[in-house]
Amino acid sequence: MTTTTNLCPNCEENSLTPAGNYESNGFIFSTTQWACRDCDYVDSFIDGVIVSDDIELSFEPVKTYVEATHAAAVAIDTVLAEINTKIAKERRNSSIAADSIKRAGKANAERVAKGLEPMATPYGIDTRRETYRMAQCASKIAALEAEAAPLHALYSEHRWSRFFLVLNTNGHIHRDTSCSTCFITTDFGWLPELSGLTEADAVEQQGEILCSVCFPSAPVEWTNGRSNTDKAAKSEREAAKAERLAKKTAKALVPDDIDGGLTFLVDSNRRERIKTISAAKAWLTDYFDWNAAYPRTWEDGTVVHHHPSYPPSALEIVVDVYAARIGSTPEAEIEAARKRAAKRR
DSSP, X not given: OOEEEEEOTTTOOEEEEEEEXXXXXXXXXXXXXXXXXXXXXXXXXXXXXXXXXXXXXXXXXXXXXXXXXXXXXXXXXXXXXXXXXXXXXXXXXHHHHHHHHHHHHHHHXXXXXXXXXXXXXXXXXXXXXXXXXXXXXXXXXXXXXXXXXXXXXXXXXXXXOOOEEEOSTTOOEESSTTOTTSOTTOOXXXXXXXXXXXXXXXXXXXXXXXXXXXXXXXXXXGTSSOBHHXXXXXXXXXXXHHHHHHHHHHHBSSGGGTTTOEEEEEETTEEEEEOBHHHHHHHHHHXXXXXXXXSEEOTTSOEEOSOTTSOHHHHHHXXXXXXXXXXXXXXXXXXXXXXXXXXXX
């Protein structure tokens, strides 16, 4: 028996916590019961499942054996999923080594067919090293399978629900990996957090994407929807799009036409477009900067009163829209633009 010290939630004094094992629903659970030294407060919780004499899996403490049964299924399948991932990795490594040996053998067979001596390491492949690597992989796989055996045995005894998600676009949730709608190349992701739960729980957590073959009794609306992950991703995209639009609108000179902006005639042959508040401010400054040298008189006596790209008619249009956009007056913004232009000179 082990003991730990916890804080009593009733009187906030230390409490002694003896641990014990109890059987329920065919599982042997690790259960902690404790009583306060200084008051009458008593509590208990379940925090693990005993798989074998030397294997105990812990989980977050729960209060009832119904919750514990689900927690046990999750704990067991989580470990099995991790073991399966490791086994898959070793099998891939073994397959790579086998392919290297095959490639080396083919290369030497071609050399012999040409009357040449076989190479010790064709293509740089050391077949002895690759053979050793395959043996190492086989040894690791055997150890992992032995580790998983008591967990598989416990599942075979209880047969709780399991859920597997196909990891491609619009993948569905299956009861196991042998569904007739899938292929040998189908990539599955185990959802151990759903182990021991119902179809309704799976739909709530993952979305309306149950396989209609694996779950024939499931309502149609549970099989033809979208995953919660896709829904969340769509919501994030829409939120990001809305945020970008809000920022663009905040900078726009004409909020109702952020892409078109303000368009006006500079002369009879040319139009100019201003889309942002900052661009309008810069245009007003440029107006007084470029027109500072006007009026001008050309050699033929012609008097030009303004720069051809900055006519007074355009100033009136731009300053009216700009001042209204920032909550000012045309007179104030004209004066401010004059001062900014003067600083340039």
